[in-house]
Amino acid sequence: MDQRFVATVTRSTGSWYECRRDASSGAAGGCEEVFRARLRGKLRLGGSRATNPVVVGDRVECVYSEGDVWIEKVLPRKNYVIRRASNLSRESHIIAANVDQALVVATLAAPVTSQEFIDRFLVTCEAYSIPVTIVLNKTDLEVPTERFVEVYERAGYEVMQMSALTGQGVSELREFLTGKTTLISGNSGVGKSTLIKAIAPDLDVRIGEISSATGKGKHTTTFSQMYELGCGTYVIDTPGIKGFGLIDIEPAELARYFPDFVRVAPDCEYYNCTHTHEPNCAVIQAVEAGIIGEERYESYLKMLEEDGKHRS
Numbered sequence: 001m002d003q004r005f006v007a008t009v010t011r012s013t014g015s016w017y018e019c020r021r022d023a024s025s026g027a028a029g030g031c032e033e034v035f036r037a038r039l040r041g042k043l044r045l046g047g048s049r050a051t052n053p054v055v056v057g058d059r060v061e062c063v064y065s066e067g068d069v070w071i072e073k074v075l076p077r078k079n080y081v082i083r084r085a086s087n088l089s090r091e092s093h094i095i096a097a098n099v100d101q102a103l104v105v106a107t108l109a110a111p112v113t114s115q116e117f118i119d120r121f122l123v124t125c126e127a128y129s130i131p132v133t134i135v136l137n138k139t140d141l142e143v144p145t146e147r148f149v150e151v152y153e154r155a156g157y158e159v160m161q162m163s164a165l166t167g168q169g170v171s172e173l174r175e176f177l178t179g180k181t182t183l184i185s186g187n188s189g190v191g192k193s194t195l196i197k198a199i200a201p202d203l204d205v206r207i208g209e210i211s212s213a214t215g216k217g218k219h220t221t222t223f224s225q226m227y228e229l230g231c232g233t234y235v236i237d238t239p240g241i242k243g244f245g246l247i248d249i250e251p252a253e254l255a256r257y258f259p260d261f262v263r264v265a266p267d268c269e270y271y272n273c274t275h276t277h278e279p280n281c282a283v284i285q286a287v288e289a290g291i292i293g294e295e296r297y298e299s300y301l302k303m304l305e306e307d308g309k310h311r312s
Contacts, residue, residue, distance in 0.1 A: 002063050002064065002065045003063070003064045003065075004061060004062065004063050004064075005021055005022070005061075005062055005064070006021075006022045006024070006059060006060070006061055006062070006075070007019040007020060007021045007022060007035075007037075007059070007060055007062050008020050008022065008057070008058070008059050008060075008226075009054060009055065009056050009057065009058045009059075009060060009071075009226075010034070010056060010225065010226040011056060011223060011224070011225045011226065012052065012054065012055060012056050012223055012224055013223045014052070014223070015038075016036050016037065016038050017036065017037050017038070017039075017054060017071060018034065018035070018036055018037075018225075019034070019035055019036075019037050019060065019062065019069075019071075020033065020034050020228075021033050021034070021035070021062075022059075035069050036069065037060075037062055037069040037070060037071050038068075038069075038070060038071070039053065039054060039070070039071050040070050040071065040072050050082075050091070050092050050093065050094050051091050051092070051093050052093060052094055053074070054071060054074055055080070055094045055095070055096055055097050055224070056096050056097070056224040056225065056226050056236050057080075057096045057097040057098040057099060057181065057183075057226065057236060058074050058075070058077065058097050058098065059074075059075040059098065060072075060073065060074055060075065061073040061075065077097045077098055078097075078098050079097070079098065079099065079128045079129060079130050080094050080095075080096065080097040080098070080099075080128060081094070081095040081096055081097075081099070081102060081124055081125065081128065081130065081183055081185070082094050082095065082124065082128075082247060082248075083095065083120075083124065083241070083243075083244050083245055083246070083247065084245025084246065084247045092247045092248075095183065095185060095224065095238055095241075096183045096224060096236045096238065098181065099130060099181050099182060099183045099236065100131070100180035100181045100182065101130065101131040101132065101133065101180055101181075101182050101183075102121075102125050102130050102131070102132045102133075102182065102183040102184075102185065103132070103133050103134075103135050103182060103183070103184045103185070104118055104121045104122070104132060104133075104134055104135070104185055104186055105135045105137050105184060105185070105186035105190045105191060105192050105195065106118055106134060106135070106136055106137070106186060106187075106190060107136070107137050107138045107141075107189070107190045107191065108136070108138075108141075108143040108144075108145060108148060109138065109141045109143045110138065110141060110189070111187060111188075111189045111190070113186065113187055113190060115148075115151075115295045115296075115299060116298075116299045116302055117187065117241075117243065117244055118134065118152075119258075119296060119299035119300075119303075120244040120245070120246060120299070120303065121185060121244050122134075122157065122257075123246060123249070123254070123257040123258070123303070124244070124246065126256075126257035126258075126259070127249055127257050130183075132157070133157065133158045133159075133160060133176070134152055134157055134158070134159045134160070135159075135160045135162055135173070135195070136148065136149070136159055136160065136161045136162065137162050137163065137164065137190055137191045137194075137195065138163060138164075138165070138190075138191060139161045139162060139163045139168060139169075140163040140165050140166045140168070145161060149161070150293075151293030151295055151296060152293075154260060154291070154292070154293065155258070155259060155260040155292070155293065155296060156259040156260060156263075157259075160172065160173060160176070162195065164191050164194040164195050164197070164198040165194075167198070170195075170198045170199060173195065173199060174199045177199065177229065177233055177235060178231055178232075178233050179231060179232045179233055180232075180233065180234075181226075181233075181234040181235075181236070182234070182235050182236065183235075183236045183238065184196065184235055184236065184237055184238065185238050185241060186240065186241070187240050187241060187242065188239075188240025188241075188242075189240065190240075192237055192238070192240070193205045193237055196227065196235055196237055199229065199235075200227070200229050203227055203229075205227070205237065223239065224236060224237070224238045224239065225237050245306070246303060246306070246307070249307075251274075251304055251307050252272070252274075254300065254303055254304060254307075255274075255275055255283070255300065258296065258300060260286075260291075260292045260293075260296060261275065261283050261292065261300070264282040264283055264285075264286045264291070264292070265282060265283055266282075267282035268280065268281050268282045268283065269281070274304075275297075275300070276301065276304070283297070284297075
């Protein structure tokens with residue numbers, strides 16, 4: 001007789017999924033607490049535009065039958081982090097689901113993280129109501145950080161300065177993660193996996209190197225994976241992302257996801273101000289006064305431009 005139960009997806013390879021059975025589901029015959037499962041065909045071929053119908057963090061209904069486990073249904077998600085699958089694609093790729101918070105890891109050297117990438121990630125988290133914090137890693141490289149920190153703290157984000165190499169900020173990050181499910185994302189080579197290893201040395205986490213030819217990170221985390229750190233603490237390590245295309249955000253809505261814009265926008269002369277050319281625009285005035293970082297404003301304009309290309 002088939003047995004049904006609920007589980008959480010902890011690893012996704014695209015062809016199979018590693019899951020952890022919910023304790024409340026009780027025993028399911030010969031199915032272990034942690035197991036591999038595959039998708040039923042109808043779920044794999046669903047009408048979603050997402051390239052991945054099931055993602056790490058999803059709670060799923062499973063059926064155990066004759067020694068095999070099948071995922072039959074994805075339960076409603078409380079949130080998710082999503083990006084455009086590729087630059088010109090209309091499809092989306094969901095990075096993770098059902099998270100309490102997100103960290104975007106950035107570096108100012110070896111490699112350099114573009115602020116546009118950071119801003120795109122922040123906008124997506126704002127759009128899906130996911131608290132997000134910036135981790136500025138590799139501070140041991142002694143690159144000036146004052147301007148970066150100033151821009152993002154003025155925008156309303158916490159910036160945690162860290163070095164997994166020296167241990168700076170590791171205990172603070174460990175405390176920050178406690179009791180929550182946290183998505184950790186960023187470009188290849190910024191040290192996501194190294195940070196996780198510093199927080200939990202006993203975990204089997206692959207750590208890569210920076211390419212001497214390109215100065216960029218090599219992909220070591222091939223698939224998204226959730227790690228349990230104890231005390232109800234989980235972190236989701238994700239493959240390095242080169243770009244972060246926005247999806248399902250209308251141009252007229254974009255400014256709403258810049259908290260620093262939102263604070264001054266009520267003072268714009270026009271209620272439907274696009275903050276691009278209108279007279280007496282409070283956002284443009286704030287940029288000129290140094291209240292809003294010019295880098296943030298440039299990211300906003302590039303996002304609007306990208307959206308126009310996708311709609312043309």
